[in-house]
Amino acid sequence: MMRVDRWTPSDNLKLEPNALVAATEIDRNLALTAGPGAGKTETLAQRADFLLRTGSCRYPKRILAISFKVDASQNLKARVRKRCGHELAARFDSHTFHAFAKRIIDRFRLALTGKDALDPDYSIGPARVQRQSITFQDMVPLAVTIIESSDIARNAIRQTYSHVFLDEFQDCNKEQYALITACFLDSGAKLVAVGDTKQRIMGWAGALEGIFETYAADFEAEPLNLYQNFRSAPRLRRMQNAMVRVMDPPAALDDAELPGEDGEIEILHFKDATAEASYLADAISGWIEKDAIEPSEIAVLVSKQQNLYCQELRVALRELKVPFREEDQAQDFASEPAVRLLTDFLLVVSGGAQPEAFRRLLEAVIYSESLDDEQEYRARSRWDRYVGDVRQQIATGQINPGDYDALTKLAQELIDMIGRDAVVAFSPDYAQGNRLDQLIEGTVARISDLLDDGSDLSAALTAFSADRAVRIMSIHKSKGLEFHTVIVMGIEKETFWGKIEEERAAYFVGISRAKQRLVLTACDRRDKPEGASRWTSERTDQTEFLGYAEAYA
Template structure:
């Protein structure tokens, strides 16, 4: 992979902190992985110092850790600690809990739950504020963290909140620790959650960070890049892509008007079916995006897809449970147990259950897991009643959870330190699979809908952030849905269009019938969002 000049500087910088802004598809996570590889292999991060990487999502945190281990191997890669902000805060609390006093004091076995119980249980949202209190009040805690790390990576930094930035400053401001903040201000769509304005400029001032910009986009075809560049001219003229990056005629863009939302839904469903059947586009490489109120806007489309037997995932409905690592683990296990052609599921299980240690440990763990799978398959054969090979699937899940034990389950997320939360995830996973089996009784096909292996994704723009697809359809490019803060709307629109690698379709309607049973504000007569649609010209 040929790094552009600024990416090479960012990967190999040995002295300064860095404020790196990069557009969608520029390889931000790849750059961080290469920087970690450089720091660890060259000894710039000198043993026993470690590297701390802080992300906003569990998946992003795990992705970076895996990339670094693939490059460096287990020994060097083990010196990268990759956490979410909340997981990092929890580690501070667990280690220095005794600093907390009064109403904040916590017992050694404290849990995280839905309600506060003095000294026994805190809320998930309490993690960062309590970690801040510890660092503010304890020089020992501050020094321990500072002496542990040589470098800190801050991913998706444009979404950093005031409290999260305060935690970073308390831990590392005024020290010799190098910080690398990476993000894209054009994708800042978390203002509603408290994301700071001007965070990169503030960070550069506070930490003396060198500003850098990565321009190259490895994701989208040239026609799509030119459209994105037109939006960048409005959002951030200084960040436009160079002309040589925009040459070529590859890629597809179209903008379509429909009389009614019913006609829109029929056309989208027919087109998706044609892409899958005739062009052999994988279903998981197709996404339909809506700015907001997905259930209301996409209801006719979901009915049209079901009529054509096109599998889809309503991400808004499924987002909470499918993003849970334990739910994903259960799905992976069931696919391995009942199916044969699920290599991704096998790899995922192996990473968790077969440790990155010496060969003897790996061999023993592999043998133990293999024996367990064989016993479970034998049990399925014996319990196969009336030809229903899935009759005992939930018993098999319970057996698996007992096999892996509480220690492995709780290691998947700091949330799972709460037994109540752990049990809740298990129950929600069972309920979701049962719901999907009502649509398709075959367990393996239902599991494919649960995961994103073989289904079209229907999701909001906010939930699409960080994802990419071959073909993207953005519905309802209309003034009636893009209301309020126009700068935030433009950023959201940019996020949506930049998800597409090969094909982008924008649609709008003249008439959207009020959804049945919906009594909230709703405009049936619609007007096109001329600015956004104009970018396709």
């Protein structure tokens, strides 16, 4: 165990002052707001490392982290494990709101009575059936009912967790907040709510207005703000800091506090979109072939209508045989947890080293379950045997993944192996109708189509999963992602034509996705592309946005 005053951030990371306070706070609840790229998730991971290494989270107490999406929950768990190792990370439970609610229901089901009573083998389905089935939307309210009505359940939760992390808290709705208050208000647990008040993207789902203010008042939480993007190179951070001076002057740093010349910023002007596409395709090909940059570490971002702005670039990339994927069309499907589960599994069993796919599988199947050491060992052994058996059957020809029916059967066996309820818990959509079955069928069909084109299984899966493909997407789709190289196309008034405050915030999201290289382009003319309705061909530079980069290019 380490003394509190001896602790330093893992991996020798340099945290900005407020992030260091958030990581090491012992006595207060915190409301931590941050802009894009400011390291919210990393701050939580460092806080977990601090609490566990220093014994501030006293054994056998645990830390609970609640996120909104399965991938965010798994990402945070993986970061904590990397920071403090498997043994300490075993006391870190990372769940979505619905997964946490389901655990409460499963453990304290008998506290539900009357119309809420459930049989031991209840299921989650599209409709509420007395005692037999609940819907996904029922889970959080039923968990609240249990905590509010059962002293045993409430005390058990409070005795288990001494610290709670609430990620992307700006998206919290009334029912979810009711669960947090029922479990932890006046409990003595220390809470940190983290989110971006400028990126409340789930208003349609009933997200509360002023949730941070409500939480701060109820839990007497101290507000803190993060702005600096530690993942970007110094030159890029200074450009971002120039924008912070305009968006939130008190939060800006002096450039002297961001030393170093690492990083690259380019501003490129072209006479038209054809010249732009030709140059960018050549540059991207060179980065991949000569600089050994992974295609998936390169992103092309456009403020709006990337399908129109990138028509000529797509043609140029195809001619150079550069793999790319249009995220706005494919991202929602390929990033679905169930789709990713199947493609990662097929990558692992089809032969060859697939470390990223293997890691994601373990996170989804084993480590997300918060098992104790013995349970985790048994689950891991059972999983390894299953993967080994399937790999052997494919290698010896007993299973032909190129056969549509065989692939369908293998997908169903995988779901059965993990447990359908466990897969349904990956996303609220999977409890609705036959959404999960549609995704599995769609995945099998798309992979089969790729195999029909002559690709081998590994190549088809890699292309489909975009592990080796340049990403083309709108700035909105890039939120939360990061890349070695980012190209933001069309820094023109005709592209950023909305309210300046909103466009400035979107532009900041785009430039802060870049870790090492940022390329900004503008054209004098863009001919009307196929499919466009309203379009301005003659173009004018967005001088404010380009101006942020000029001093650092």
